[in-house]
Amino acid sequence: MAPGGAAPGGGVNGWPIPKAFHTKWAASGTVSTCSLVAVSTPETTTATNDPDLFDKVVNLSKRRGIVFQSAEIYGGFRSTYDYGPIGVLLLRNVKDAWWRSMVQERHDVVGVDTAILTPPAVFEASGHLANFTDPLVDCKKCNERFREDQLDDPTTCPNCEAVGSFTEARAFNLMFKTQAGPIEGSGADVYLRPETAQGIFTNFMNVLNTSRKKPPFGIAQIGKSFRNEITPGNFVFRTREFEQMEMEFFVPPAEASQWYEYWCNERYQWYVDLGIPAEELRMRPHDADELSHYSSDTSDVEFLFPWGWGELEGVANRGDFDLTQHAEHSKERIEYFDQAKGEKYVPHVIEPAAGATRSMMAFLMSAYDEEVVNDDTRTVLRLDHRLAPYKVAVLPLSKKDTLTPTAHEVFDMVKVRYQADYDETQSIGKRYARQDEIGTPYCITVDFDTLEDRAVTVRERDTREQDRVSIDQLPAYLQERLG
Ligand code: ATP
Numbered sequence: 001m002a003p004g005g006a007a008p009g010g011g012v013n014g015w016p017i018p019k020a021f022h023t024k025w026a027a028s029g030t031v032s033t034c035s036l037v038a039v040s041t042p043e044t045t046t047a048t049n050d051p052d053l054f055d056k057v058v059n060l061s062k063r064r065g066i067v068f069q070s071a072e073i074y075g076g077f078r079s080t081y082d083y084g085p086i087g088v089l090l091l092r093n094v095k096d097a098w099w100r101s102m103v104q105e106r107h108d109v110v111g112v113d114t115a116i117l118t119p120p121a122v123f124e125a126s127g128h129l130a131n132f133t134d135p136l137v138d139c140k141k142c143n144e145r146f147r148e149d150q151l152d153d154p155t156t157c158p159n160c161e162a163v164g165s166f167t168e169a170r171a172f173n174l175m176f177k178t179q180a181g182p183i184e185g186s187g188a189d190v191y192l193r194p195e196t197a198q199g200i201f202t203n204f205m206n207v208l209n210t211s212r213k214k215p216p217f218g219i220a221q222i223g224k225s226f227r228n229e230i231t232p233g234n235f236v237f238r239t240r241e242f243e244q245m246e247m248e249f250f251v252p253p254a255e256a257s258q259w260y261e262y263w264c265n266e267r268y269q270w271y272v273d274l275g276i277p278a279e280e281l282r283m284r285p286h287d288a289d290e291l292s293h294y295s296s297d298t299s300d301v302e303f304l305f306p307w308g309w310g311e312l313e314g315v316a317n318r319g320d321f322d323l324t325q326h327a328e329h330s331k332e333r334i335e336y337f338d339q340a341k342g343e344k345y346v347p348h349v350i351e352p353a354a355g356a357t358r359s360m361m362a363f364l365m366s367a368y369d370e371e372v373v374n375d376d377t378r379t380v381l382r383l384d385h386r387l388a389p390y391k392v393a394v395l396p397l398s399k400k401d402t403l404t405p406t407a408h409e410v411f412d413m414v415k416v417r418y419q420a421d422y423d424e425t426q427s428i429g430k431r432y433a434r435q436d437e438i439g440t441p442y443c444i445t446v447d448f449d450t451l452e453d454r455a456v457t458v459r460e461r462d463t464r465e466q467d468r469v470s471i472d473q474l475p476a477y478l479q480e481r482l483g
Helices: 053-063 085-104 120-126 197-202 204-211 253-273 321-330 356-367 404-415 428-437 471-482
Strands: 067-070 077-083 109-111 133-138 145-147 170-173 176-179 189-192 217-226 241-251 281-285 297-305 308-319 336-338 343-345 348-355 368-373 376-381 392-396 420-422 442-446 455-460 466-470
Touching: 053 067, 053 356, 053 368, 053 376, 077 085, 085 109, 085 217, 085 241, 085 253, 085 356, 120 189, 120 197, 120 321, 197 204, 197 217, 197 241, 197 321, 204 217, 241 253, 241 356, 253 281, 253 297, 253 308, 253 348, 297 356, 308 321, 308 356, 321 348, 348 356, 356 368, 376 428, 392 404, 392 428, 404 420, 404 442, 404 471, 428 442, 442 471, 455 471, 466 471
Parallel strands: 109 217, 392 420, 392 442
Antiparallel strands: 067 077, 133 145, 133 170, 176 189, 217 241, 241 348, 281 297, 297 308, 308 348, 336 343, 368 376, 442 455, 455 466
């Protein structure tokens, strides 16, 4: 079939009419009351504790164009990373999966995209100027700096093993400050946001007045955040520039604890639905001494990284702290008037705040697998199809001109629906291995028989099973498997 041509059996470009999307309605008053205990898992050792897993994933990331050290040609910049041709697709798919489940499939959440550069007044009100600090200690012997709260033994330097060599802890503000405009001076100070949430709070009334939503409803945002972390590390787990996926859910005060439980369950389930096994995830409620003064409850979704449990996302019941602070500092009215009840109130906020880059790393770690096939070790990323960077790869068996037109025809057919790769270099075995390593679910091989029978070989990533499929049937075949 020619690109753009009419398809036998209807549809567009050979594609059947898509199935209706599944829609999730979480009506007010029908929130889940599932207990957190139900989603907690015991601290068991799993495959992610492979001592070499971390190095293997970092090496794969560099070798296959997932993540590169930033400014590498100048020796590298330890605290930021660049996403390569495969990584940019994987990260985008993580963000798309979040947006789909948090915005597209809900009637009660809308999105925004707010500015990164933020005036100090916002962080004065939010408390970030005064309180967004980590306790910093210096070792007087080797001059290394550490976060005191992350030291296993606060008396011994993990770098040089000196005992009692630390300075008194100092509160170190994690926000990056810069200057806006050509005139320097304190009046020009601005900050790079350390979280996306404040842009949501400062726009609460704008969204309320323009979106025709009323509590309970949410405002979601995906974007870059910046923190001058004292100890960045563990690859993209902790960087100074990273991406967040945050949603502020505004609710009538009396419904706050129900919605908190609801969002804890939803957010835990999101990672499970996208393929992370339950034994590699847990929901950890914060102890009383970890809670911020305004939060009545916070739980973290944690993943079992090779070095132990690490936070992917925090779900917090923040009360009315944020909106009240911004109302007081801006002197603006920030509240909701419930016409049916004839009463005004400041909504309470439930905040699920996730890291996009950190979650991407967890999906990578969890999907990484090795298996021995015919005495060779095959590396395969068993990513959920929705996260796979390429859904399909088109591989002409040889570079010979005779196969090229049909291979291009197949690529043109699949590219309208799926992110697809086209690769005609090296042996077919090496090309399969490369696609397995980047998690491509289906490889389509065009061979010399294709010229006779108008059929291609489709190889599935996880089982390596192959089907012979006629080109005309390819859209339906792929749609059944990839959606
Ligand atoms: P941590 O305790 O790891 O410093 P946090 O509790 O300060 O994290 P939040 O402020 O709750 O993190 O931010 C929400 C999410 O943003 C985190 O769960 C994490 O996934 C992500 N995140 C926070 N800081 C970083 C960072 N420096 N690098 C990458 N992701 C981050």
